[in-house]
Amino acid sequence: MRRFLKIIGWTLAVLVVAILLLLSPAAYVETFCHADPEADNYLPLISDPEFRRQEANTYLTYPEWHIVYAYDGLAETLKTGDEHGFGYLSSVKDFWVADCALTRIADRHGGADTETRMMIATIGVSFTLEMGMKATYEETIGHIFALWRGRGKTPQDLVARDMAIDYAAFMRQTPWYKYPFQPWIDRLWAAPVEAPLRGWERRLAIGGEWHAKIAYAGMIANAVAATGEAKLTIRSVVSGLPTSAFAAIPDVSIVSESADGVVIETPRYDRFTHILSKIARAGGSIREIAGNDDIMVSLTVPSGSQQNNLPGEVITRLPHTGFDSDRLLLSVKMADLAPLLRERQIADPGLEHIFDF
Numbered sequence: 261m262r263r264f265l266k267i268i269g270w271t272l273a274v275l276v277v278a279i280l281l282l283l284s285p286a287a288y289v290e291t292f293c294h295a296d297p298e299a300d301n302y303l304p305l306i307s308d309p310e311f312r313r314q315e316a317n318t319y320l321t322y323p324e325w326h327i328v329y330a331y332d333g334l335a336e337t338l339k340t341g342d343e344h345g346f347g348y349l350s351s352v353k354d355f356w357v358a359d360c361a362l363t364r365i366a367d368r369h370g371g372a373d374t375e376t377r378m379m380i381a382t383i384g385v386s387f388t389l390e391m392g393m394k395a396t397y398e399e400t401i402g403h404i405f406a407l408w409r410g411r412g413k414t415p416q417d418l419v420a421r422d423m424a425i426d427y428a429a430f431m432r433q434t435p436w437y438k439y440p441f442q443p444w445i446d447r448l449w450a451a452p453v454e455a456p457l458r459g460w461e462r463r464l465a466i467g468g469e470w471h472a473k474i475a476y477a478g479m480i481a482n483a484v485a486a487t488g489e490a491k492l493t494i495r496s497v498v499s500g501l502p503t504s505a506f507a508a509i510p511d512v513s514i515v516s517e518s519a520d521g522v523v524i525e526t527p528r529y530d531r532f533t534h535i536l537s538k539i540a541r542a543g544g545s546i547r548e549i550a551g552n553d554d555i556m557v558s559l560t561v562p563s564g565s566q567q568n569n570l571p572g573e574v575i576t577r578l579p580h581t582g583f584d585s586d587r588l589l590l591s592v593k594m595a596d597l598a599p600l601l602r603e604r605q606i607a608d609p610g611l612e613h614i615f616d617f
Contacts, residue, residue, distance in 0.1 A: 282388055285356040286381040293360035295367040304551035305520050311495045312551035313617030316366035319556050319575070321615045322589065323362070323380045326355050327387050328431045333582025335424040342417070344403040347581045348395035352388050354578045358589065359384060361576040365591060369554060394469075402465060409458035415451035416462035419444065423470075432530040437477035437484075441470045494528050494550055494616050496536075497521045501544040509538050521547045533606065533614045540601035546594055550617045553594045558612040559604060560585045571596035585609050 306312055330351045337346040359380065366372055372380075413421070423444045430439050448467050453459035499521035506512045506524065511531055515523040526535050536546060549555060560580050561567055567574075572592035580587045585608055592600060597614075604611040 282385050285359075285388065286384055289356065289360050289363055290377070290381070293363040295364040297370060298368045300369070302553045305497045305548045306495055306523065306551045313494075314372075315369040315552040315554055315617070316371055317376075317617040318552070318554065318615045319362040319366040319369065319591070320372050320376055320380065321617070322556065322558075323355065323359055323383060325558075325613065325615070326351075326358060327383065327436075328428065329587070330355075330387070330391070330581065331424065331428040331431060333580070335421070335428040336582040338417075338421040338424050342402075342406045342413075343394070343398040343420075344406060346398075347579075348391040348398070350579065351581045352391045354581065355384055355387055358576055358578060362589070365573075365575055397465065402461070405458045405461040409455045414453075414455045414458045414462065416448055416453075416459050416466070419448045419451050420462060420466050423447075433527075435480075435484075437480040439473075439477070441474050441477070445470050490528075492528055493525050494532065495523055495525050496549045497523055497547040498539055498544050499547050501539065501542060505542055505544070509535060509542075511535060521545075528616045530613070532616050533611070536597070536614055537601045537606055537611065540598040545598045548594055552617060554591060555594060555597060555617075556615040557590050557592055557597070557600065558615070559588045559590060560609045560612050561588060562586075562609055571600055580608070583608060587612065 300315070304312060333351065334343070334346045337343075363372075409417075426444075427436075427439060430436075445467050448463055448470075451459075453463075495515060497520060501522070503514055503517060503522055506514055506522070511527050512535060513525045515525050517523070526532055539546065556575070559567075559570075560583070563579075563584055563586050565586075567588065570588075570590060572590050575589040575591055578587045578589070601611065606612075
């Protein structure tokens with residue numbers, strides 16, 4: 261009985277330590293990564309509260325995108341290598357490094373409410389746990405099976421690669437929990453087993469992960485249904501273009517026109533970046549987005565390269581995990597956005613994303 265109680269005690273102690281380790285980055289950010297607010301005398305052109313967003317939100321949307329970019333990097337790694345070649349733990353580290361820097365600048369621009377901070381902490385802990393579990397498995401057991409297989413990929417490896425590429429592209433415009441995992445599980449099991457050990461290991465390991473994501477996605481979808489989905493469109497004020505010019509840009513609706521410019525409504529997320537880039541390249545200027553005159557942009561640049569004369573403030577520089585480049589998170593005034601978009605094309609290296617509010 262005493263031995264049994266000792267085992268229970270040690271198990272509980274390990275669980276407590278694991279939980280503390282998972283929560284410690286979020287606790288560090290909340291304790292040490294804050295700044296004082298700065299005065300903001302900007303008078304918004306979009307004054308309707310329904311279409312205005314908090315300026316801090318442009319910085320606070322990045323943590324969710326970091327997860328998208330992690331899967332971009334994993335997909336890139338799988339094009340030529342295996343899962344064990346991806347930097348799981350470095351991706352986790354970069355999440356929290358970015359969260360710390362972005363919390364400080366968000367505080368300067370009005371800060372986040374408690375609900376938003378809790379949401380970021382929750383997805384950060386979840387991402388840390390997911391990447392930690394994947395690293396633990398893929399860098400040990402998964403790596404052994406990959407070595408046993410040899411250099412050539414099995415049909416199951418190819419399904420996992422193709423799914424990673426498709427999943428990363430999907431998340432750029434649509435929440436991950438809406439992804440159709442089941443058809444990929446079916447493809448994984450339908451693929452012929454040419455190398456039995458690796459083939460079955462991939463079926464069980466990757467297939468098991470996708471089944472777990474289906475279950476988790478269902479819980480997230482139910483929670484979102486209860487609280488309501490995020491608004492999928494955003495309004496901006498653009499000048500320098502006649503209203504007729506917007507007909508050539510898909511997904512742009514004209515709301516109104518005044519001496520300040522044209523108010524347009526567009527989709528958010530990845531489409532938003534492409535739309536604003538087209539407007540800038542057509543000669544337009546972005547006066548305002550959702551009532552704000554500051555916004556964050558991410559650029560990818562060659563690894564270790566010097567970037568001089570960038571407009572605005574470089575918030576942080578991170579490795580572009582899975583690629584031979586770095587990511588710069590840049591806070592810019594709206595007046596500098598269109599010239600930056602004309603200078604940097606959507607590419608790697610180049611313009612990566614405009615973080616809407």
